[in-house]
Amino acid sequence: MPETTNIIIAGVGGQGVLLISSVLARAALLAGHDVKTNEVHGMAQRGGSVVAEVRYGTKVFSPLVEPETANLIASLEEIEALRYAHYLAPDGLAVVSQTQLVPTTVSSGGAHYPPDSRERLKRVFPNLRSLDLVQAAKEVGNPKAGNMVLLGVISTLLAIPPDRWEEAIETSVNSKFLDLNRRAFALGREKGRE
Amino acid sequence: MPLKREILSGNEAIARGAWEAGATFASGYPGTPSTEILENAVKYPELYCEWAPNEKVAFEAAAGASLGGSRSFATMKHVGLNVAADPLMTFSYIGAVGGFVAVVADDPGMHSSQNEQDTRQYARFAKIPILEPSDAQEAKDFMKFAFMISEKYNTPVILRSTTRVSHARSLVTLAEREEHPRAGFHKDPPRYVPIPAWGRKMRVKIEERLHSMRSRSEATDLxxxxxxxxxxxxxxxxxxxxxxxxxxxxxxxxxxxxxxxxxxxxxxxxxxxxxxxxxxxxxxxxxxxxxxxxxxxxxxxxxxxxxxxxxxxxxxxxxxxxEGGEFDLATPVQESIDLPARPPVLCPGCPHRGVFTALHHFDVVVTGDIGCYSLGVLPPLDRLDTIICMGGGISMAHGLAKSGEKKNVVGMVGDSTFFHSGITGLLNVAVNQSKVVILVLDNRTTAMTGHQDHPGTGRTLKGENTVAVSIEAMSKSAGIDQVFTVNPYNLEELAKTFTAAFAASGPSVIVTRAPCPLAQKKTLGPVNVINQEKCVKCLACLRVGCPAVEATGGKPHINPTLCAGCGICRQTCRVGAISG
The missing domain is CATH 3.40.50.920 (Rossmann fold)
Structure with missing residues (x-):
């Protein structure tokens, strides 16, 4: 493992990117690491691209992940993963939901959504896990739980013990949705181990 | 007891620092990246917090609390300090009694702002100290230090954050609160009233204060x-x-x-x-x-x-x-250079969409304002022509119309920004009588920054019920006779009202009122569907710029998971192919 683990989580405003980064940061803290995250708030959240960065290790200075250093890129949407491809470290991993959200720049006719997005993902991410998170979230009973399924998958790729993840979820998630989020996370772990 | 450690954002840490320092009064106006400071501070029951109508009021309120001996602070974004610059410059003369901190968050890179400003220039301008934390731990520690030096040197202090300090999270060691009971206000006019005779003495003291602070700043851990x-x-x-x-x-x-x-x-x-x-x-x-x-x-x-x-x-x-070498900045990979941009857009179900869609039928100039409706400038809505600052749309519309513009001029403002600094512009419209249409896009909240209350919502930052100031009543009391209230989801009603307002001989105010559906967290009606047999592919529905209305291969369809059921696209369909 490198001294600092660098993770990028991408998606679209409203998909729950920030919850992933917040649980991930807490799990890293509980596992005894120094941790920093960076988030985007405000204007960009209105249906725009959203990215969060998490860095943990012995001592972390900058909250920003530099290009070509991300050990893991996780994305809730296909082209949002492509957008950050140049942040991937040479041996980095990628976990991407097979979700395609069409931006208004496309629906208003000015741009087009690449029809070969999945092929492109395979080309730019040598270590790619492509997952149908929308279907997975339906399995746990809520189409909006895809973010926690993704977190479950991520958790199997990082050296943070399982009980730390459970504690991190308990302390970060609204108690009303705790059961749902736990189930989504567990399903993600199953998928991660497949 | 072992020291507790938490992961906090810089903004959460600033709130925590104020609480640990024994602060008892805070006021502010929302603005990215500063908003979450007060939203977190209000969670501490010992610390009274309120949203002010604007940053000038917030600053003055906190200054008042300081003169009563309370540790107090005001929060704002960088452009907010422009609004509060008037009290800043003279409060420097008077000086703090209870510790006073102006917490100002800059936004380098303009993630959510209309300009870049370096707040440190204001510190030198006002001859007061400025502290610059580098992470959340320092944000908390510096906040406490700021209160301390504010009292020691009787000076207001600026704590400057930036986007990456305010919104980055890192580990913070927590401490207990130290109480600072308020001393009470003690009458001392030569100290608190800068009439020229006393102001000149204050002016000298400021230089002495700077001098003694300089020797202190040489010897601090900061x-x-x-x-x-x-x-x-x-x-x-x-x-x-x-x-x-x-x-x-x-x-x-x-x-x-x-x-x-x-x-x-x-x-x-x-x-x-x-x-x-x-x-x-x-x-x-x-x-x-x-x-x-x-x-x-x-x-x-x-x-x-x-x-x-x-x-x-x-x-x-x-x-x-x-080192005499080269370093190439990483460039996006080949596979990502032609990706469609994903700029922020008005949400599905946004009531502002109706206003911009209805405005498409009028050849007018629209002077805009800061808020979600700023997004109305982007295609396909493309119905906004200028932006300077909050409230600026009203005053600019007045000047443009008065200076002889032939087209009808619409001054746009939001509900929160109407109270922030739209009222004074409206008084000017009324008193100097310009033939403008003032459009108040009232979605019952300060939406862009994440739904904060304002004087029109009838609720305080603490969640208590209070008076709700009426935009219509304020406009009428200013002497504007033509005041309309319309439903922004009804395009026909909007068009009729615009026509009536443009035909009027004097100024008019149109309040388009519907609560932000994102704040309400509920859908507005049944999901809309396009009947592909009836659809003539005119693509008029795409002009509403709704993320839920998509087109593949020239055929429009509505994404059922995104549609909020507002029915604006339905009203633009000439052949009745959209139903919900």
Whole structure:
């Protein structure tokens, strides 16, 4: 493992990117690491691209992940993963939901959504896990739980013990949705181990 | 008891620091990246917090609390300090009694702002100290330190955050609260009233205050030398410090946490230790210019342009250049260069969409304002022509119309910004009688910053019910006769009202009122569906710019998971192909 683990989580405003980064940061803290995250708030959240960065290790200075250093890129949407491809470290991993959200720049006719997005993902991410998170979230009973399924998958790729993840979820998630989020996370772990 | 550690954002840490310092009063106006400070501060019951109509009011309210001996603070974004600049400049003369901190969050790179401003210039302008934390721990610690020096030197203090300090999260060691009971107001007009005779005395005191603070800033932990190689010394502050630590692990560093008044002796001592001096700071060359004025040669702006954010990557390029090499900035991979942009857009179900859609039928000039409706400038809505600042749309519409513009002029404002600084512009419209249409897009909240209450919502930051100020009643009491209230989801009603307002001989106010569906967290009606057999592919429904209305291969369809059921697209369909 490198001294600092660098993770990028991408998606679209409203998909729950920030919850992933917040649980991930807490799990890293509980596992005894120094941790920093960076988030985007405000204007960009209105249906725009959203990215969060998490860095943990012995001592972390900058909250920003530099290009070509991300050990893991996780994305809730296909082209949002492509957008950050140049942040991937040479041996980095990628976990991407097979979700395609069409931006208004496309629906208003000015741009087009690449029809070969999945092929492109395979080309730019040598270590790619492509997952149908929308279907997975339906399995746990809520189409909006895809973010926690993704977190479950991520958790199997990082050296943070399982009980730390459970504690991190308990302390970060609204108690009303705790059961749902736990189930989504567990399903993600199953998928991660497949 | 073991010290508790938490992961906090810079904004959460600032709130915590104020609470630990025994603060009892806080006021502010929402603005990215500062908003979450008060939203977190209000969670501490010992600390009274309120949203003010604007930053000037927030600043003055906190200044009043300070004169009563309470530790108080005001929060705002960088452009908010422009609004509060008037009290800032003279409160510096009067000075704080209970500790007073203006917490100002800058937005280098303009993530959510209309300009870039370096708040440190205001500290020098107002002759008061400024502190620059580099992470959440410092944000908390510096907040406490700010209250302390504010009381010791009877000065307002600015705590400057930036987007990457406010919104980055990192570990913070928590402490208990220290109580600071308020001393009460003691009558002392020569101290609190800057009429010229007394103001001139205050003016002298300010210079003396700067002088004594300078010797204190030389000897504080906030300004420290981190010993490294003598080949390169770097003077840095704020978030840039963290990037310097990543990119120049062996350099000697002078970390400035208390930037102004500048610690001159410390700077001289540091510069004397190293062969080459580099200044790394975000936005203006505030520190660099001063170092040069001390007669010390240094690198800075010549290597790092003062536009936008600094990043570790940009510093790697600087390092390569200093070492006589090259460093190529990473460029997006081939597979991502033609990706469609995903700019922020009005949400599905946004009531503003109806207003912009209805305005498409009128050839008018629209002077706009800061808020979600700023997004109405982008295609396909494209129905907004100017923006300067909050409330500016009303006053600019007046000036444009009065100066002879032939087209009808619409001044746009939001509900929160109407109270922020739209009212004074409206008074001008009424008294000097311009033939403009003032459009108040009232969605019952301050939406863009994440749904904060304002004087029109009938609720306080603490969640208590209060009076709800009426925009219509205020407009009428200003002497504007034509005041309309319309439903922004009804395009026909909007068009009729616009026509009536443009035909009127004097000014009119149209309030388009519907609550932000994102704040309400509920859908407005059944999901709409396009009947593909009836659809004539005119694509009029795409002109509403709704994320839920998509088109593939020239055929429009509605994404059922995104549709909020507002029915605006349905009203634009001439053949009745959309139903819900």
């Amino acid at each position: 300004n420290r030398i981190e010993e490294g190689t003598d080949e390169l010394g770097i003077v840095t502050c704020g978030i840039a410090y963290q990037y310097v630590k990543e990119v120049f692990p062996t350099a000697s560093i002078l970390k400035l946490g208390w930037t102004y008044p500048f610690p001159d002796s410390l700077i001289h001592r540091f510069a004397g230790k190293v062969k080459r001096l580099l200044v790394v700071e975000e936005l203006d060359d505030f520190v660099e210019e001063h170092i040069r004025s001390l007669g010390i040669p240094c690198d800075g702006r010549n290597l790092i342009p003062g536009i936008g954010e600094i990043s570790p990557e940009r510093l790697r390029q600087v390092r390569a250049r200093l």
